[in-house]
Amino acid sequence: MLINQIRDKTELMRRDSIEMGYAAGSQGAHFGPALSCMDMIATLFFGVMNHDPKNPEMPERDRFVFSKGHASLAYYAALMEAGYIPKEMISQFKGNNSILCGHPSMNMKYGIEVSTGALGNGFPIACGMAKAAKIKGEAHIIYCIVGDGECNEGIVWEAALNAAKYKLDNLIVLVDINSFQLSGTTSEVMPIDLDALWKAAGWEVSHIEDGNDVEEVLQVLTEVKKSGSGKPHVILSKTVKGKGISFMENNLKFHATPINEEQYQQAIADLNRAEMERKAS
Protein backbone atom coordinates (compact mmCIF):
# COMPACT_ATOMS: atom_id res chain seq x y z
CA MET A 1 0.00 0.00 0.00
CA LEU A 2 1.29 3.43 -0.97
CA ILE A 3 1.03 4.91 2.51
CA ASN A 4 3.19 2.16 3.97
CA GLN A 5 5.71 2.47 1.17
CA ILE A 6 6.04 6.18 1.89
CA ARG A 7 6.37 5.49 5.62
CA ASP A 8 9.13 2.97 4.93
CA LYS A 9 10.97 5.61 2.94
CA THR A 10 10.42 8.21 5.63
CA GLU A 11 12.01 5.96 8.23
CA LEU A 12 15.00 5.33 5.99
CA MET A 13 15.30 9.07 5.33
CA ARG A 14 15.35 9.85 9.05
CA ARG A 15 18.15 7.31 9.47
CA ASP A 16 20.06 8.79 6.51
CA SER A 17 19.69 12.27 8.01
CA ILE A 18 21.03 11.22 11.38
CA GLU A 19 23.94 9.40 9.73
CA MET A 20 24.77 12.40 7.52
CA GLY A 21 24.49 14.89 10.34
CA TYR A 22 26.54 12.75 12.72
CA ALA A 23 29.22 12.21 10.06
CA ALA A 24 29.54 15.99 9.78
CA GLY A 25 30.97 15.90 13.31
CA SER A 26 31.67 19.28 14.82
CA GLN A 27 30.32 20.99 11.69
CA GLY A 28 26.89 20.10 13.02
CA ALA A 29 23.67 19.92 11.03
CA HIS A 30 20.18 21.40 10.90
CA PHE A 31 18.50 18.33 12.40
CA GLY A 32 15.39 20.03 13.77
CA PRO A 33 14.10 21.74 10.60
CA ALA A 34 14.98 18.69 8.47
CA LEU A 35 13.06 16.26 10.68
CA SER A 36 9.98 18.50 10.73
CA CYS A 37 9.53 18.45 6.94
CA MET A 38 10.80 14.89 6.36
CA ASP A 39 7.34 13.34 5.98
CA MET A 40 6.21 16.01 3.50
CA ILE A 41 9.28 15.55 1.30
CA ALA A 42 8.88 11.77 1.45
CA THR A 43 5.24 12.06 0.43
CA LEU A 44 6.15 14.29 -2.51
CA PHE A 45 9.01 12.11 -3.76
CA PHE A 46 7.42 8.71 -3.19
CA GLY A 47 3.71 9.36 -3.47
CA VAL A 48 2.99 12.46 -5.51
CA MET A 49 5.62 13.72 -7.94
CA ASN A 50 6.22 12.47 -11.45
CA HIS A 51 9.99 12.05 -11.67
CA ASP A 52 12.63 9.58 -12.82
CA PRO A 53 15.91 9.22 -10.93
CA LYS A 54 17.41 7.62 -14.03
CA ASN A 55 16.59 10.75 -16.01
CA PRO A 56 16.92 13.72 -13.64
CA GLU A 57 16.32 16.26 -16.43
CA MET A 58 13.24 14.56 -17.87
CA PRO A 59 11.37 17.56 -19.35
CA GLU A 60 7.96 16.49 -18.08
CA ARG A 61 9.14 15.88 -14.50
CA ASP A 62 7.41 17.70 -11.70
CA ARG A 63 9.81 20.26 -10.23
CA PHE A 64 10.76 20.40 -6.57
CA VAL A 65 12.25 23.57 -5.08
CA PHE A 66 13.40 23.22 -1.51
CA SER A 67 13.31 26.84 -0.41
CA LYS A 68 14.18 26.15 3.25
CA GLY A 69 17.57 24.94 2.08
CA HIS A 70 19.16 24.91 5.52
CA ALA A 71 17.21 21.68 6.13
CA SER A 72 19.15 20.00 3.31
CA LEU A 73 19.49 16.75 5.29
CA ALA A 74 15.87 15.97 4.44
CA TYR A 75 16.33 16.82 0.75
CA TYR A 76 19.50 14.76 0.39
CA ALA A 77 17.89 11.85 2.24
CA ALA A 78 14.98 11.88 -0.23
CA LEU A 79 17.37 12.07 -3.19
CA MET A 80 19.35 9.15 -1.75
CA GLU A 81 16.33 6.96 -1.14
CA ALA A 82 14.99 7.82 -4.60
CA GLY A 83 18.29 6.87 -6.19
CA TYR A 84 19.58 10.27 -7.37
CA ILE A 85 22.43 10.46 -4.87
CA PRO A 86 24.47 7.30 -4.12
CA LYS A 87 24.17 6.25 -0.49
CA GLU A 88 27.94 5.93 -0.31
CA MET A 89 27.93 9.72 -0.14
CA ILE A 90 26.23 9.62 3.25
CA SER A 91 29.54 10.32 4.99
CA GLN A 92 30.27 13.31 2.75
CA PHE A 93 27.73 15.79 4.11
CA LYS A 94 29.51 19.15 4.50
CA GLY A 95 32.80 17.48 3.55
CA ASN A 96 35.56 19.08 1.52
CA ASN A 97 34.74 19.07 -2.21
CA SER A 98 31.48 17.24 -1.48
CA ILE A 99 28.37 17.92 -3.53
CA LEU A 100 26.40 17.65 -0.26
CA CYS A 101 26.86 21.27 0.68
CA GLY A 102 25.24 22.49 3.90
CA HIS A 103 22.79 24.37 1.70
CA PRO A 104 21.83 22.72 -1.61
CA SER A 105 23.82 23.73 -4.67
CA MET A 106 22.12 23.14 -8.02
CA ASN A 107 23.31 19.87 -9.54
CA MET A 108 20.92 18.27 -11.99
CA LYS A 109 22.95 15.04 -12.20
CA TYR A 110 22.02 14.39 -8.58
CA GLY A 111 18.51 15.81 -8.84
CA ILE A 112 19.24 19.07 -7.02
CA GLU A 113 16.97 21.39 -8.99
CA VAL A 114 17.78 24.80 -7.53
CA SER A 115 20.42 26.29 -5.20
CA THR A 116 18.71 27.38 -2.02
CA GLY A 117 19.56 28.31 1.52
CA ALA A 118 19.55 32.10 1.34
CA LEU A 119 16.09 32.22 2.87
CA GLY A 120 13.26 33.51 0.74
CA ASN A 121 15.11 32.98 -2.51
CA GLY A 122 13.94 29.52 -3.56
CA PHE A 123 10.24 30.32 -3.58
CA PRO A 124 10.40 33.19 -6.15
CA ILE A 125 12.41 30.93 -8.45
CA ALA A 126 9.68 28.30 -8.13
CA CYS A 127 7.16 30.98 -9.15
CA GLY A 128 9.23 31.85 -12.24
CA MET A 129 9.49 28.15 -13.10
CA ALA A 130 5.72 27.84 -12.83
CA LYS A 131 5.26 30.79 -15.19
CA ALA A 132 7.76 29.27 -17.60
CA ALA A 133 5.72 26.05 -17.68
CA LYS A 134 2.62 28.10 -18.53
CA ILE A 135 4.46 29.99 -21.27
CA LYS A 136 5.74 26.76 -22.78
CA GLY A 137 2.43 24.93 -22.41
CA GLU A 138 3.93 22.24 -20.18
CA ALA A 139 1.70 20.33 -17.77
CA HIS A 140 4.09 19.54 -14.93
CA ILE A 141 3.60 20.90 -11.40
CA ILE A 142 6.09 22.91 -9.35
CA TYR A 143 6.25 21.93 -5.67
CA CYS A 144 8.03 24.08 -3.15
CA ILE A 145 8.64 23.79 0.59
CA VAL A 146 9.01 27.05 2.49
CA GLY A 147 9.81 27.44 6.19
CA ASP A 148 7.51 29.32 8.56
CA GLY A 149 10.43 31.45 9.73
CA GLU A 150 11.32 31.99 6.08
CA CYS A 151 8.00 33.78 5.68
CA ASN A 152 9.63 36.71 7.55
CA GLU A 153 11.44 37.54 4.30
CA GLY A 154 9.97 40.38 2.23
CA ILE A 155 10.75 38.67 -1.06
CA VAL A 156 8.36 35.85 -0.14
CA TRP A 157 5.49 38.32 -0.25
CA GLU A 158 6.71 40.08 -3.40
CA ALA A 159 6.71 36.68 -5.08
CA ALA A 160 3.41 35.54 -3.55
CA LEU A 161 1.56 38.59 -4.88
CA ASN A 162 3.08 38.13 -8.32
CA ALA A 163 2.22 34.42 -8.45
CA ALA A 164 -1.41 35.22 -7.69
CA LYS A 165 -1.43 37.95 -10.34
CA TYR A 166 -0.27 35.45 -12.96
CA LYS A 167 -2.67 32.73 -11.69
CA LEU A 168 0.07 30.16 -11.24
CA ASP A 169 -2.24 27.28 -10.35
CA ASN A 170 0.50 24.84 -11.36
CA LEU A 171 2.39 25.83 -8.20
CA ILE A 172 1.87 24.06 -4.86
CA VAL A 173 3.70 25.43 -1.83
CA LEU A 174 3.94 23.66 1.51
CA VAL A 175 4.79 25.85 4.49
CA ASP A 176 6.54 23.81 7.17
CA ILE A 177 5.06 25.27 10.35
CA ASN A 178 7.33 23.81 13.01
CA SER A 179 6.84 27.02 15.00
CA PHE A 180 10.51 27.66 15.69
CA GLN A 181 13.16 29.80 14.07
CA LEU A 182 16.76 30.54 14.92
CA SER A 183 16.32 32.67 18.02
CA GLY A 184 13.00 31.53 19.40
CA THR A 185 9.47 30.49 18.59
CA THR A 186 7.96 32.05 15.49
CA SER A 187 5.34 33.79 17.60
CA GLU A 188 8.06 35.38 19.74
CA VAL A 189 10.33 36.42 16.88
CA MET A 190 7.76 37.58 14.35
CA PRO A 191 4.10 36.84 14.91
CA ILE A 192 2.41 36.37 11.53
CA ASP A 193 -1.12 35.27 10.66
CA LEU A 194 -0.01 33.11 7.75
CA ASP A 195 -3.54 32.03 6.84
CA ALA A 196 -4.72 35.64 6.53
CA LEU A 197 -1.60 36.81 4.71
CA TRP A 198 -1.58 34.08 2.06
CA LYS A 199 -5.30 34.58 1.50
CA ALA A 200 -4.81 38.33 1.22
CA ALA A 201 -2.06 37.69 -1.32
CA GLY A 202 -4.64 35.89 -3.47
CA TRP A 203 -3.69 32.27 -2.82
CA GLU A 204 -5.89 29.25 -2.25
CA VAL A 205 -5.03 28.19 1.31
CA SER A 206 -5.33 24.63 2.64
CA HIS A 207 -4.28 23.19 5.97
CA ILE A 208 -2.60 20.06 7.24
CA GLU A 209 -3.14 19.52 10.95
CA ASP A 210 -0.33 16.98 11.26
CA GLY A 211 2.37 17.46 8.65
CA ASN A 212 4.23 14.48 10.08
CA ASP A 213 1.33 12.18 9.19
CA VAL A 214 2.02 10.87 5.71
CA GLU A 215 -1.60 9.85 5.22
CA GLU A 216 -2.93 13.35 5.85
CA VAL A 217 -0.19 14.97 3.77
CA LEU A 218 -0.96 12.69 0.84
CA GLN A 219 -4.70 13.26 1.18
CA VAL A 220 -4.42 17.06 1.20
CA LEU A 221 -1.91 17.13 -1.66
CA THR A 222 -4.22 14.92 -3.72
CA GLU A 223 -7.17 17.24 -3.05
CA VAL A 224 -5.19 20.36 -3.82
CA LYS A 225 -4.01 18.95 -7.15
CA LYS A 226 -7.66 18.55 -8.18
CA SER A 227 -8.72 21.97 -6.90
CA GLY A 228 -9.18 23.81 -10.20
CA SER A 229 -9.43 27.14 -8.39
CA GLY A 230 -7.18 28.89 -10.89
CA LYS A 231 -5.09 30.20 -8.01
CA PRO A 232 -1.66 29.16 -6.74
CA HIS A 233 -1.97 26.82 -3.77
CA VAL A 234 -0.38 27.02 -0.38
CA ILE A 235 -0.72 24.33 2.27
CA LEU A 236 -0.05 25.45 5.82
CA SER A 237 1.26 22.33 7.45
CA LYS A 238 1.76 22.04 11.20
CA THR A 239 4.77 19.91 12.07
CA VAL A 240 6.99 19.10 15.04
CA LYS A 241 10.51 20.44 14.98
CA GLY A 242 12.94 17.53 15.39
CA LYS A 243 10.11 15.02 14.81
CA GLY A 244 11.02 11.43 15.58
CA ILE A 245 14.06 11.98 17.80
CA SER A 246 13.00 12.21 21.43
CA PHE A 247 15.51 14.78 22.67
CA MET A 248 15.21 16.96 19.56
CA GLU A 249 11.43 17.36 19.43
CA ASN A 250 10.38 20.98 20.00
CA ASN A 251 13.90 21.67 21.25
CA LEU A 252 15.38 24.78 19.67
CA LYS A 253 18.85 23.69 20.75
CA PHE A 254 18.77 21.16 17.92
CA HIS A 255 17.89 23.68 15.21
CA ALA A 256 21.51 23.45 14.08
CA THR A 257 24.07 21.74 16.23
CA PRO A 258 26.48 18.81 16.30
CA ILE A 259 25.44 15.63 18.13
CA ASN A 260 27.77 13.50 20.25
CA GLU A 261 28.03 9.70 20.24
CA GLU A 262 25.57 9.28 23.09
CA GLN A 263 23.01 11.44 21.31
CA TYR A 264 23.63 9.57 18.08
CA GLN A 265 22.97 6.23 19.82
CA GLN A 266 19.83 7.63 21.40
CA ALA A 267 18.61 8.86 17.99
CA ILE A 268 19.18 5.42 16.44
CA ALA A 269 17.39 3.78 19.37
CA ASP A 270 14.44 6.16 18.90
CA LEU A 271 14.23 5.28 15.22
CA ASN A 272 14.51 1.54 15.94
CA ARG A 273 11.71 1.73 18.49
CA ALA A 274 9.46 3.74 16.15
CA GLU A 275 10.01 1.23 13.38
CA MET A 276 9.21 -1.71 15.64
CA GLU A 277 6.07 -0.03 16.94
CA ARG A 278 4.85 0.78 13.45
CA LYS A 279 5.46 -2.70 12.14
CA ALA A 280 3.77 -4.23 15.18
CA SER A 281 0.63 -2.14 14.73
Next chain:
Amino acid sequence: MNGISVEILKEWSKLGHRSAFGESIIHLAREREDVVVVNADITTTARLVNFKKEFPDRIFNVGIAEQNLIGFSAGLAKEGLMPFAVTVAAFVPMRCAEQMRMMLGYMNLNGRVVGIESGCRFGPLGNTHFAMDDIAVTRVIPNFTVISPADPHEIYKTVFAVAEHKGPVHIRLTGAPGFPLIYPHEFDFKIGKAIEVRPGKDVAIIATGSVLWEAIGAAEILEKKGLSVRVIDMHTIKPIDVEMLDSVFVENKLIVTVEEHSVIGGLGSAVAEYKAGFEKAPKQIMCSLGDSFKKIGNYEFHMKNAGLIAEDIAEKVAVNLDFLT
Protein backbone atom coordinates in the same frame (compact mmCIF):
# COMPACT_ATOMS: atom_id res chain seq x y z
CA MET B 1 21.41 39.40 -36.68
CA ASN B 2 19.98 41.96 -39.10
CA GLY B 3 21.74 45.27 -39.54
CA ILE B 4 19.98 48.41 -38.45
CA SER B 5 19.66 51.53 -40.59
CA VAL B 6 21.46 54.73 -39.73
CA GLU B 7 18.14 56.58 -39.85
CA ILE B 8 16.78 54.41 -37.06
CA LEU B 9 20.00 54.78 -35.08
CA LYS B 10 19.80 58.57 -35.39
CA GLU B 11 16.24 58.44 -34.12
CA TRP B 12 17.29 56.31 -31.13
CA SER B 13 20.14 58.73 -30.51
CA LYS B 14 17.58 61.53 -30.25
CA LEU B 15 15.22 59.52 -28.04
CA GLY B 16 17.88 58.17 -25.68
CA HIS B 17 19.09 54.84 -24.37
CA ARG B 18 15.69 53.73 -23.07
CA SER B 19 14.23 53.77 -26.57
CA ALA B 20 17.39 52.27 -28.06
CA PHE B 21 17.03 49.31 -25.69
CA GLY B 22 13.22 49.12 -25.82
CA GLU B 23 13.30 48.92 -29.63
CA SER B 24 16.38 46.69 -29.90
CA ILE B 25 14.74 44.06 -27.71
CA ILE B 26 11.79 43.96 -30.14
CA HIS B 27 14.19 43.17 -32.98
CA LEU B 28 15.71 40.37 -30.90
CA ALA B 29 12.33 38.98 -29.82
CA ARG B 30 11.28 38.71 -33.47
CA GLU B 31 14.22 36.39 -34.03
CA ARG B 32 14.14 34.41 -30.78
CA GLU B 33 11.03 32.98 -29.19
CA ASP B 34 12.79 32.38 -25.88
CA VAL B 35 13.25 36.12 -25.22
CA VAL B 36 10.91 37.57 -22.59
CA VAL B 37 10.96 40.87 -20.72
CA VAL B 38 10.33 41.22 -16.98
CA ASN B 39 10.10 44.67 -15.44
CA ALA B 40 9.41 46.29 -12.10
CA ASP B 41 6.56 48.68 -12.99
CA ILE B 42 8.61 50.41 -15.62
CA THR B 43 6.86 49.38 -18.84
CA THR B 44 6.24 52.97 -19.94
CA THR B 45 9.34 54.58 -18.45
CA ALA B 46 11.64 51.99 -20.00
CA ARG B 47 9.97 52.44 -23.40
CA LEU B 48 8.68 48.87 -23.40
CA VAL B 49 5.19 49.80 -24.59
CA ASN B 50 5.94 48.88 -28.20
CA PHE B 51 7.30 45.53 -27.05
CA LYS B 52 4.11 44.96 -25.07
CA LYS B 53 2.00 45.80 -28.13
CA GLU B 54 3.86 43.32 -30.32
CA PHE B 55 4.47 40.62 -27.69
CA PRO B 56 1.77 41.02 -25.01
CA ASP B 57 2.35 37.47 -23.77
CA ARG B 58 6.10 37.88 -23.42
CA ILE B 59 6.33 40.83 -21.04
CA PHE B 60 5.67 40.61 -17.30
CA ASN B 61 5.35 43.39 -14.76
CA VAL B 62 6.17 42.15 -11.25
CA GLY B 63 5.24 45.48 -9.67
CA ILE B 64 7.59 47.62 -7.62
CA ALA B 65 9.51 44.63 -6.32
CA GLU B 66 13.11 44.41 -7.46
CA GLN B 67 14.06 41.33 -5.45
CA ASN B 68 11.30 39.35 -7.10
CA LEU B 69 12.19 40.93 -10.45
CA ILE B 70 15.32 38.81 -10.23
CA GLY B 71 13.64 35.85 -8.48
CA PHE B 72 10.91 35.51 -11.10
CA SER B 73 13.43 36.00 -13.92
CA ALA B 74 15.71 33.35 -12.43
CA GLY B 75 12.86 30.84 -12.50
CA LEU B 76 12.13 31.66 -16.14
CA ALA B 77 15.82 31.31 -16.97
CA LYS B 78 16.04 28.00 -15.09
CA GLU B 79 13.42 26.62 -17.47
CA GLY B 80 15.29 27.68 -20.59
CA LEU B 81 13.79 31.08 -21.35
CA MET B 82 15.92 34.19 -21.76
CA PRO B 83 14.53 36.90 -19.49
CA PHE B 84 15.66 40.51 -19.74
CA ALA B 85 14.94 41.95 -16.27
CA VAL B 86 14.62 45.71 -16.59
CA THR B 87 14.36 48.54 -14.10
CA VAL B 88 16.05 51.75 -12.98
CA ALA B 89 19.76 51.28 -12.34
CA ALA B 90 19.53 52.91 -8.92
CA PHE B 91 17.56 49.87 -7.74
CA VAL B 92 19.15 47.08 -9.69
CA PRO B 93 21.63 45.71 -8.68
CA MET B 94 21.67 47.44 -5.27
CA ARG B 95 18.15 46.48 -4.11
CA CYS B 96 18.48 42.93 -5.40
CA ALA B 97 22.22 42.28 -5.24
CA GLU B 98 21.84 39.12 -3.16
CA GLN B 99 19.31 37.69 -5.58
CA MET B 100 21.63 38.44 -8.49
CA ARG B 101 24.48 36.72 -6.66
CA MET B 102 22.65 33.63 -5.39
CA MET B 103 20.18 33.06 -8.20
CA LEU B 104 21.84 34.25 -11.39
CA GLY B 105 25.54 34.14 -10.49
CA TYR B 106 25.66 31.00 -8.36
CA MET B 107 23.46 28.97 -10.70
CA ASN B 108 25.02 30.60 -13.78
CA LEU B 109 21.59 31.19 -15.31
CA ASN B 110 20.96 33.12 -18.51
CA GLY B 111 19.36 36.12 -16.83
CA ARG B 112 20.01 39.51 -18.42
CA VAL B 113 19.69 42.39 -15.97
CA VAL B 114 19.24 45.81 -17.53
CA GLY B 115 19.63 49.04 -15.54
CA ILE B 116 18.29 52.13 -17.27
CA GLU B 117 19.41 55.66 -16.35
CA SER B 118 22.62 54.59 -14.73
CA GLY B 119 25.20 57.10 -13.49
CA CYS B 120 23.89 60.53 -12.54
CA ARG B 121 21.47 61.24 -15.39
CA PHE B 122 18.59 61.47 -12.91
CA GLY B 123 20.44 64.45 -11.40
CA PRO B 124 17.54 66.61 -10.20
CA LEU B 125 15.91 63.59 -8.53
CA GLY B 126 18.78 63.32 -6.09
CA ASN B 127 21.09 60.61 -4.84
CA THR B 128 18.27 58.10 -4.30
CA HIS B 129 18.09 57.80 -8.08
CA PHE B 130 21.77 57.74 -8.98
CA ALA B 131 23.61 54.54 -9.84
CA MET B 132 27.25 55.26 -9.12
CA ASP B 133 28.01 51.80 -7.78
CA ASP B 134 26.33 49.30 -10.09
CA ILE B 135 29.46 48.16 -11.92
CA ALA B 136 31.19 47.57 -8.59
CA VAL B 137 28.31 45.44 -7.33
CA THR B 138 27.94 43.16 -10.34
CA ARG B 139 31.63 42.97 -11.21
CA VAL B 140 32.27 41.20 -7.92
CA ILE B 141 29.72 38.44 -8.57
CA PRO B 142 31.34 35.35 -10.11
CA ASN B 143 30.00 34.32 -13.55
CA PHE B 144 28.55 37.79 -14.24
CA THR B 145 29.43 39.63 -17.43
CA VAL B 146 29.15 43.42 -17.18
CA ILE B 147 28.55 45.57 -20.26
CA SER B 148 28.12 49.32 -20.59
CA PRO B 149 27.32 50.27 -24.20
CA ALA B 150 28.37 53.68 -25.50
CA ASP B 151 25.74 54.57 -28.10
CA PRO B 152 22.44 53.38 -29.64
CA HIS B 153 24.19 51.09 -32.10
CA GLU B 154 26.25 49.47 -29.38
CA ILE B 155 23.09 48.95 -27.31
CA TYR B 156 21.57 47.14 -30.28
CA LYS B 157 24.72 45.06 -30.74
CA THR B 158 24.83 44.29 -27.00
CA VAL B 159 21.24 43.05 -26.94
CA PHE B 160 21.96 40.62 -29.78
CA ALA B 161 25.36 39.56 -28.41
CA VAL B 162 24.06 38.69 -24.95
CA ALA B 163 21.39 36.49 -26.51
CA GLU B 164 24.20 34.19 -27.70
CA HIS B 165 26.07 34.37 -24.41
CA LYS B 166 26.05 31.71 -21.69
CA GLY B 167 25.64 32.94 -18.11
CA PRO B 168 24.24 36.05 -16.44
CA VAL B 169 24.82 39.53 -17.85
CA HIS B 170 24.41 43.02 -16.40
CA ILE B 171 23.76 45.70 -19.01
CA ARG B 172 24.27 49.25 -17.73
CA LEU B 173 22.68 52.01 -19.78
CA THR B 174 23.85 55.63 -19.55
CA GLY B 175 23.34 58.88 -21.40
CA ALA B 176 20.54 61.40 -21.94
CA PRO B 177 18.24 61.73 -24.95
CA GLY B 178 20.47 63.15 -27.64
CA PHE B 179 23.38 60.93 -26.66
CA PRO B 180 25.60 60.91 -29.72
CA LEU B 181 25.75 58.14 -32.29
CA ILE B 182 29.37 57.05 -32.19
CA TYR B 183 29.01 54.07 -34.52
CA PRO B 184 26.84 55.16 -37.48
CA HIS B 185 28.07 52.27 -39.63
CA GLU B 186 28.36 48.51 -39.24
CA PHE B 187 31.07 47.52 -36.75
CA ASP B 188 32.36 44.40 -35.10
CA PHE B 189 31.11 43.87 -31.54
CA LYS B 190 32.19 40.98 -29.36
CA ILE B 191 31.59 40.63 -25.63
CA GLY B 192 34.93 41.04 -23.85
CA LYS B 193 36.67 42.53 -26.89
CA ALA B 194 37.34 46.25 -26.56
CA ILE B 195 37.16 48.52 -29.59
CA GLU B 196 39.96 50.89 -30.58
CA VAL B 197 37.95 53.91 -31.62
CA ARG B 198 41.06 55.79 -32.72
CA PRO B 199 44.77 54.92 -32.65
CA GLY B 200 47.37 56.93 -30.73
CA LYS B 201 50.85 56.50 -29.25
CA ASP B 202 51.14 58.85 -26.29
CA VAL B 203 47.99 58.69 -24.22
CA ALA B 204 45.37 55.92 -24.07
CA ILE B 205 41.93 57.04 -22.93
CA ILE B 206 39.86 54.02 -21.96
CA ALA B 207 36.17 54.76 -21.51
CA THR B 208 32.95 52.86 -20.92
CA GLY B 209 29.36 53.88 -21.54
CA SER B 210 28.04 57.03 -23.22
CA VAL B 211 30.86 59.10 -21.73
CA LEU B 212 33.02 57.57 -24.48
CA TRP B 213 31.86 60.55 -26.53
CA GLU B 214 33.60 62.90 -24.08
CA ALA B 215 36.74 60.76 -24.26
CA ILE B 216 36.75 61.17 -28.04
CA GLY B 217 36.27 64.92 -27.59
CA ALA B 218 39.20 65.05 -25.16
CA ALA B 219 41.37 63.21 -27.67
CA GLU B 220 40.52 65.75 -30.35
CA ILE B 221 41.47 68.63 -28.05
CA LEU B 222 44.75 66.94 -27.14
CA GLU B 223 45.56 66.12 -30.77
CA LYS B 224 45.39 69.82 -31.52
CA LYS B 225 48.04 70.29 -28.86
CA GLY B 226 50.28 67.80 -30.65
CA LEU B 227 49.61 64.70 -28.61
CA SER B 228 48.87 61.32 -30.17
CA VAL B 229 45.85 59.98 -28.30
CA ARG B 230 44.38 56.50 -28.50
CA VAL B 231 40.72 56.04 -27.51
CA ILE B 232 39.40 52.67 -26.44
CA ASP B 233 35.77 51.67 -25.95
CA MET B 234 35.87 49.20 -23.05
CA HIS B 235 32.19 48.29 -23.40
CA THR B 236 32.72 45.07 -21.46
CA ILE B 237 34.07 45.77 -18.01
CA LYS B 238 33.96 42.13 -17.00
CA PRO B 239 35.63 40.14 -18.38
CA ILE B 240 37.96 43.03 -19.15
CA ASP B 241 39.91 42.79 -22.41
CA VAL B 242 43.40 42.01 -21.12
CA GLU B 243 44.83 41.71 -24.63
CA MET B 244 43.89 45.31 -25.27
CA LEU B 245 45.32 46.34 -21.90
CA ASP B 246 48.56 44.44 -22.63
CA SER B 247 48.89 46.45 -25.81
CA VAL B 248 48.16 49.73 -23.98
CA PHE B 249 50.78 49.00 -21.30
CA VAL B 250 53.41 48.53 -24.01
CA GLU B 251 52.41 51.10 -26.59
CA ASN B 252 51.10 54.05 -24.54
CA LYS B 253 52.73 56.25 -21.93
CA LEU B 254 49.75 57.49 -19.94
CA ILE B 255 46.40 55.81 -19.24
CA VAL B 256 43.20 57.72 -18.56
CA THR B 257 40.10 55.78 -17.52
CA VAL B 258 36.77 57.53 -17.97
CA GLU B 259 33.51 56.33 -16.47
CA GLU B 260 30.24 57.69 -15.10
CA HIS B 261 30.66 55.64 -11.92
CA SER B 262 32.27 55.77 -8.50
CA VAL B 263 36.04 55.84 -8.50
CA ILE B 264 35.78 52.62 -6.50
CA GLY B 265 35.05 49.30 -8.14
CA GLY B 266 34.36 50.36 -11.73
CA LEU B 267 36.35 50.49 -14.96
CA GLY B 268 39.27 52.38 -13.41
CA SER B 269 39.54 49.78 -10.67
CA ALA B 270 39.34 46.92 -13.16
CA VAL B 271 42.21 48.42 -15.19
CA ALA B 272 44.26 49.14 -12.06
CA GLU B 273 43.72 45.62 -10.71
CA TYR B 274 45.11 44.10 -13.88
CA LYS B 275 47.91 46.69 -14.08
CA ALA B 276 49.04 45.81 -10.55
CA GLY B 277 50.63 42.65 -11.93
CA PHE B 278 53.03 44.59 -14.17
CA GLU B 279 56.38 45.96 -13.01
CA LYS B 280 56.40 48.56 -15.74
CA ALA B 281 53.10 50.00 -16.78
CA PRO B 282 52.04 53.57 -17.45
CA LYS B 283 50.61 55.89 -14.82
CA GLN B 284 46.80 55.89 -14.68
CA ILE B 285 44.49 58.84 -14.15
CA MET B 286 40.95 57.98 -13.11
CA CYS B 287 38.13 60.24 -14.30
CA SER B 288 34.95 59.25 -12.47
CA LEU B 289 32.13 60.43 -10.23
CA GLY B 290 34.52 60.14 -7.28
CA ASP B 291 33.38 58.82 -3.93
CA SER B 292 30.69 61.16 -2.65
CA PHE B 293 26.97 61.78 -2.63
CA LYS B 294 26.10 64.71 -4.87
CA LYS B 295 24.19 67.95 -4.52
CA ILE B 296 21.09 68.42 -6.62
CA GLY B 297 21.57 69.48 -10.21
CA ASN B 298 20.94 68.50 -13.80
CA TYR B 299 22.96 65.98 -15.76
CA GLU B 300 25.33 68.55 -17.26
CA PHE B 301 25.91 70.04 -13.81
CA HIS B 302 26.99 66.66 -12.44
CA MET B 303 29.15 65.72 -15.41
CA LYS B 304 30.87 69.10 -15.28
CA ASN B 305 31.37 68.93 -11.50
CA ALA B 306 32.89 65.47 -11.82
CA GLY B 307 35.21 66.56 -14.61
CA LEU B 308 33.68 64.14 -17.06
CA ILE B 309 33.33 66.48 -20.04
CA ALA B 310 35.89 66.55 -22.85
CA GLU B 311 37.62 69.78 -21.83
CA ASP B 312 38.11 68.59 -18.24
CA ILE B 313 39.43 65.19 -19.29
CA ALA B 314 41.87 66.92 -21.65
CA GLU B 315 42.94 69.28 -18.89
CA LYS B 316 43.68 66.37 -16.54
CA VAL B 317 45.90 64.86 -19.21
CA ALA B 318 47.60 68.19 -19.87
CA VAL B 319 48.80 68.47 -16.27
CA ASN B 320 50.15 64.90 -16.30
CA LEU B 321 52.57 65.04 -19.16
CA ASP B 322 55.76 64.26 -17.20
CA PHE B 323 56.32 61.28 -19.46
CA LEU B 324 57.10 63.63 -22.33
CA THR B 325 60.14 65.11 -20.58
